Amino acid sequence: MEREIRIEGSRDHRSASRRAAELSRRQFGAIARRQLLEIGFSPTRVRDWLRCGRLHARYPGVYIWGRPDTGDEGNLAAALLYSGRSAALGGLTALWWLELLGHEPVRIHVDAPGRASSRPGLAIRHPRRVERRMHRHLPVVPLAEALLPAGESLSHNAMRLVLARADFERLLDLSALHTALADGRRGSRVVRAALGAHLPQLARCANGFEREFVLLCEAHHLPLPEPNPRIGRFRPDMLWREARLIVELDGSGAHSTAAQLAADGRRQAELERFGYTVARFSRAEVHYDPGGVMEAVRHHLI
Structure with missing residues (x-):
């Protein structure tokens, strides 16, 4: 600051x-x-x-x-x-300020030298050394230094999403991250596991429903799709390029009116003219019959 x-x-x-x-x-x-x-x-x-x-x-x-x-x-x-002087946003707050975490943390997380004590709503860590980078006019710690304390709070897949977004934004410095992980600090286990299961496709998903679908494909050992690729003037939700298979995911309320359904039909017809097979699944189908949805996708991929 x-x-x-x-x-x-x-x-x-x-x-x-x-x-x-x-x-x-x-x-x-x-x-x-x-x-x-x-x-x-x-x-x-x-x-x-x-x-x-x-x-x-x-x-x-x-x-x-x-x-x-x-x-x-x-x-x-x-x-x-x-x-205090030389303080920087750290942990979850640094990830949020870097726009790698989709929700604002409940508490503000700061790394600082000195002896300032945490307050309600403010968690202060005192690492031996605080490096700072400016981002949107405020100092943040380097990404590797933010990931480790965040690893104490984030789930495996939440950390994978953070890594995917960092990779997409070209913020992921693997050399610096491996150096930080070598110290064996708290949180390193979650970060190391997420890095070992790195899934860049998560960063290209437009919403949680699409991320859920990609993770479901992974869990069922299916080839992973490309989320939201450009095909002509369209961006279908999921694409298996070699199989020329497109999956459209119909979230609740997004494809319910007559006009929306008509637009979906025209879009599907045009994609099929390009030689693609188009399959559609609703949120309810994915939630309540994930196995059936995955079998249908597998059938199209054969």
Whole structure:
């Protein structure tokens, strides 16, 4: 966080309040007490602003400027300021901020030197060394350093999805990851198992239903399809290129109206004119008769 903060010092003759407002804006609404004092606020003025609602306490010594509500960036910036200099988003929060994890973690996870203690909603780790990379204006730890602590919380397939997304976004540094795994730290078992069963196709799935279908194919030892490939002007859900087989997955509500059904029919007819076999399965079929669905796919692949 500190690399984003550049206080001008005595050369800047603007009022302390204006400089504080600009600094908080650069920090997404968050500001630390020590920063206010460096700018020229007195302890009494800080207390007065807290009392009148111009500052709102978020953590000990960390405030939100103006309005108490702030966005994701402000929440993360406040956590970083509280955690101390050279802190970085870590673990699940780093993966989420890198857009590799599909849901926001319940707690903010930070790696930091120093001795700042965890708070409700904020988990602080103190590794021996904290490396930082800037991503979307906030510092995060390197991917390998985020994956290991996340391995204590994520399931096998959730970790595989994170790795697939990292691979798709060209963020996956296998050399750095293998070096981190060699230390035998907590979480390494889950990461190593997910890496051994790496499934890049997961990153190309548009939703959980498609990911479920790919994992079902894997569990039934079927050749894995390409999710959402480009065929002419279409992107069918699943493709087995050599077998020229397409599977369309009809999620609940997505293919129910007369207009939608007519569009599906025209799309299927055109794909069949290209020489593809098109099979359709509903969410209910996949959920309640997965074996039957897989046998039907297997029959088409023969």
